C-alpha cells in the first residue's frame with residue numbers, strides 16, 4: 001500500500017475485533033510517530049500504550065461519559081495510544097511564545113505524529129479512531145500524567161470489525177483559492 005492508498009482507504013473505526021496487536025506491529029506504528037517533524041525538533045509528544053484492560057476501562061470511565069460511544073470504543077479496542085505533549089516548548093523561544101498561536105503548537109506537533117501513526121496503522125491493516133472529545137484531566141489522573149503535560153488525544157487501535165463508507169468531503173473548489181483568500 002502506498003501513501004495515497006493509505007490516505008484514501010483510512011476510515012474512523014468504532015468497532016474492533018478482540019484480536020491482539022503483536023509487539024512488532026505496535027513498534028512499527030510507534031516508530032512512524034517518532035519520525036514525525038516537530039517545532040524546532042522539540043518532539044514534545046509522549047505516547048502511553050494502554051493495553052491493561054483494567055487501566056483501559058478506568059481510562060474510558062474517567063475520560064468519557066459511561067454510555068457514550070467513545071467510552072465503548074475505548075473499552076473494546078485492544079490498545080489505546082494515549083498521546084500527551086509537554087507544554088511550553090513547541091512555539092516558544094527563550095521561554096516565551098514566539099507566534100500569535102501562543103502555546104498551542106504542541107497540538108499541531110502531536111497531530112503530525114498521530115497522523116503518521118494512523119497512516120502506518122492503515123498500511124498494516126489496523127484501524128484507528130481519533131478521540132478528541134474526552135476529559136483530558138480525567139485521563140491524566142488515570143494515566144499518572146505529570147504537571148506540565150497535556151493529554152491531547154486518545155487513539156484506540158485494533159483490527160476493524162466494520163467497513164464504514166467514506167464520509168463526504170468538500171469539493172476541492174470549495175477549499176482551494178488562487179493567490180488570495182476567496183479568489184478562484
Ligand SMILES: Cc1cc2nc3c(=O)[nH]c(=O)nc-3n(C[C@H](O)[C@H](O)[C@H](O)COP(=O)(O)O)c2cc1C
Pocket residue numbers: 010011012014069070129130131132133134164166167
Ligand atoms: C481531532 C479529531 C477528533 C475527533 N474526535 C472524535 C471523537 O471524539 N469521537 C469520534 O467518534 N470521532 C472523532 N473523530 C473522528 C471524526 O468524526 C472523523 O474523522 C470524521 O467524521 C471523518 O470521518 P473519517 O475519519 O471516517 O474519514 C475525531 C477526528 C479528529 C480529526
